[in-house]
Amino acid sequence: MRFIIFATIFLSVMALLSLFISRRFIRKLHFSKRVKRYLNLFLLVNLFGVVAYMFVRYNPSVPNWAYFLLSLPIGIIFLLFIATIFYEFFAFIINKTPVSEKRRDFFKKGLDIGAVAVAGSINAKAMYNAKHIExxxxxxxxxxxxxxxxxxxxxxxxxxxxxxxxxxxxxxxxxxxxxxxxxxxxxxxxxxxxxxxxxxxxxxxxxxxxxxxxxxxxxxxxxxxxxxxxxxxxxxxxxxxxxxxxxxxxxxxxxxxxxxxxxxxxxxxxxxxxxxxxxxxxxxxxxxxxxxxxxxxxxxxxxxxxxxxxxxxxxxxxxxxxxxxxxxxxxxxxxxxxxxxxxxxxxxxxxxxxxxxxxxxxxxxxxxxxxx
Structure with missing residues (x-):
């Protein structure tokens, strides 16, 4: 019963964070609808990965490559959530900056591309760091x-x-x-x-x-x-x-x-x-x-x-x-x-x-x- 309560609360939090990322980050990107659809699909698959991880956490029969993939989603959601917070902050500054619409649009597209690149790079760096013991x-x-x-x-x-x-x-x-x-x-x-x-x-x-x-x-x-x-x-x-x-x-x-x-x-x-x-x-x-x-x-x-x-x-x-x-x-x-x-x-x-x-x-x- 304790596990069921914990799992329910934990998965609910992960789902809410994923929804926040979708609404406040992916939806605002100056990308095509098709690209944003793929990004949202990635979020959904990632969320299912969290669910699967809850069941394989203590099952050693799962091969290491599968365990590795299923253990990543929790960290990915957390880091994307943090990236979304920063994205909102910089987007707010751009929107309040007194410049022409054309220049503002240019800055916004640059922010979108940079935010996606940085989010991906940070996740990759975090995975790299875990493999190396200082x-x-x-x-x-x-x-x-x-x-x-x-x-x-x-x-x-x-x-x-x-x-x-x-x-x-x-x-x-x-x-x-x-x-x-x-x-x-x-x-x-x-x-x-x-x-x-x-x-x-x-x-x-x-x-x-x-x-x-x-x-x-x-x-x-x-x-x-x-x-x-x-x-x-x-x-x-x-x-x-x-x-x-x-x-x-x-x-x-x-x-x-x-x-x-x-x-x-x-x-x-x-x-x-x-x-x-x-x-x-x-x-x-x-x-x-x-x-x-x-x-x-x-x-x-x-x-x-x-x-x-x-x-x-x-x-x-x-x-x-x-x-x-x-x-x-x-x-x-x-x-x-x-x-x-x-x-x-x-x-x-x-x-x-x-x-x-x-x-x-x-x-x-x-x-x-x-x-x-």
Whole structure:
């Protein structure tokens, strides 16, 4: 029932956005009726693609090429909607500019051709961006830390669909070239049923680092049997931090790495984050906390030097980042929260929904913590 309600609302929104694009953009173009008919037909087919995507989202039997085509329409509608807003703005300026009708008509035709070209180019660029994972390097100073350590952070991989065994195998190879002290995965690793995710997860056994790989659950793990995911990840030699901590590095020269469950656990009253338990026994030593959602930082009432989060995808497709900002205090990158605590937000190593990114690249974070 919950899926039916969500699907109905979501498809209604997509249909309304498509209608808006048709009425406020395509209808106003100085193109022939035949061309505009084709553009509207594309919109209609695209909308049917959204419907189909709702049914194939968690079906691994769908070939990758078909899954790719069906996962694009959501992003295309969103980007065309944004393009329509800009088109309306510039069309308004042209209409209010005191020039002759002939010159105004010339500007309007130029706007029409330019708008269609830019809209197509932006969609193509967004698809290109999703295929390329950037390495983001950052150095963080931590008080009382005696040695430097290199942390590689992955987040929001979203195994399922296009993020398959091949994707993870290539990711692991790249991470292994970075010579990490530790690798951390800050949630939303799995986004499909476990029986479909296992081949891709198995590739993570090949991750290599000096002190091992550590994982915390994100909100999406709660949708696919969180305990089964924890158990399987642990079986791969990856330690899931469940409101607990481990000491990393040489005695008295390292730091405590702690991890909490995601705040989604508060909604289902299970696997609830417990910071007090996670930091038990850490005393006044340097501390790095893994917490999937940046807004968990509001719950921190003890000294934590660095929080590593994900969840936001950096907005994934601009200007969606502005909406994310309404829910999360930090969207991406390194931020100074207060005198004692910094937070780094990974923009996501994979993607959710459409394989598109605009203004927020996929990333592997190379975080070097050094003595302050």
């Amino acid at each position: 390495l983001e390097k950052v150095t963080v100073k931590i008080k009382k830390l005696k040695n430097s350590y290199k942390i590689i952070q992955l987040s929001d991989v979203h195994i399922g669909g296009l993020v398959d065994k091949t994707f993870i195998a290539n990711l692991v190879k790249r991470v292994n070239t970075l010579n990490a002290d530790i690798v951390v995965i800050t949630g939303d690793l799995v986004d499909t049923k476990m029986k479909y995710a296992k081949p891709a997860l198995d590739e993570l056994k090949n991750l290599s680092s000096k002190y091992g790989t550590y994982f915390i659950v994100g909100n999406h793990e709660y949708f696919h049997d969180v305990q089964a995911i924890i158990n399987y990840v642990n079986s791969l030699g990856i330690k899931t931090l469940e409101n607990e901590n481990v000491y990393i590095g040489e005695k008295d020269k390292g730091f405590y790495l702690a991890g909490v469950y995601d705040i989604f656990g508060n909604r289902i009253n299970a696997y609830i984050p417990d910071l007090k338990k996670a930091l038990e026994g850490t005393d006044d030593a340097p501390k790095v906390l893994l917490a999937h959602q940046p807004r968990y930082i509001k719950e921190i009432d003890q000294k934590v030097d660095l929080v590593l989060s994900g969840h936001t995808h950096g907005g994934q497709i601009a200007p969606f980042n502005l909406l994310v900002k309404l829910q999360q205090p930090y969207v991406k990158g390194l931020n100074q929260h207060n005198e004692d605590t910094q937070i780094y937000v990974n923009k996501g190593t994979g993607f959710w929904g459409p394989p598109m990114r605009l203004g927020a690249s996929s990333e592997i974070s190379e975080i070097t913590i050094i003595p302050a």
